[in-house]
Amino acid sequence: MTRTLPQPATEAIDLVTVLQALGDPVRLELVRTLAKEDEPRPCSIDKYDVEISAPTLSHHWRILREAGLTTTFVNGRTRWVELRREDVHSRFPGLLDAVLA
Numbered sequence: 570m571t572r573t574l575p576q577p578a579t580e581a582i583d584l585v586t587v588l589q590a591l592g593d594p595v596r597l598e599l600v601r602t603l604a605k606e607d608e609p610r611p612c613s614i615d616k617y618d619v620e621i622s623a624p625t626l627s628h629h630w631r632i633l634r635e636a637g638l639t640t641t642f643v644n645g646r647t648r649w650v651e652l653r654r655e656d657v658h659s660r661f662p663g664l665l666d667a668v669l670a
Contacts, residue, residue, distance in 0.1 A: 571642050573642065573643075574634060574641040574642075576616075576634050576639075576640055577635070578625055579653075579660065580660075581637070581659045583636075583660060584664075586636045586637070587661070588656065589635065590636035590638055591638070591668055593629070593632075595621060595625075596629050597668070598617070598619055599617060599622070599629060599630075600633065600639075600652065600665075600669070601669055602618070603639065604665070604669050609649035610649065610650060610651070611647060611648070611650075612641065612647075612648040612650050614626050624646040626640060627652070630650060634650075637653060638652065638653060639651065639652055639653060640652055640653055651663075653655060655663055
């Protein structure tokens, strides 16, 4: 059984919150990694090129999810994350492309 963690509705995604989330170098690197693929990736620390602890990574995932940048799915004991590219683009066209360029 898969469930999705709470996240803002598309119309509730706020520009200031998105920019604050992307303003952290670790979170920006996580978003860049997610942007390279169009499918969910596991949330585990060994899947990303960042030198932080697992609890710190979880904190960054929460910030990104609450900003509306990512969706987190829970399937059993595994969490998967994907970029909400279309949702962010519908609110702020071109923002992700500009930030990730």
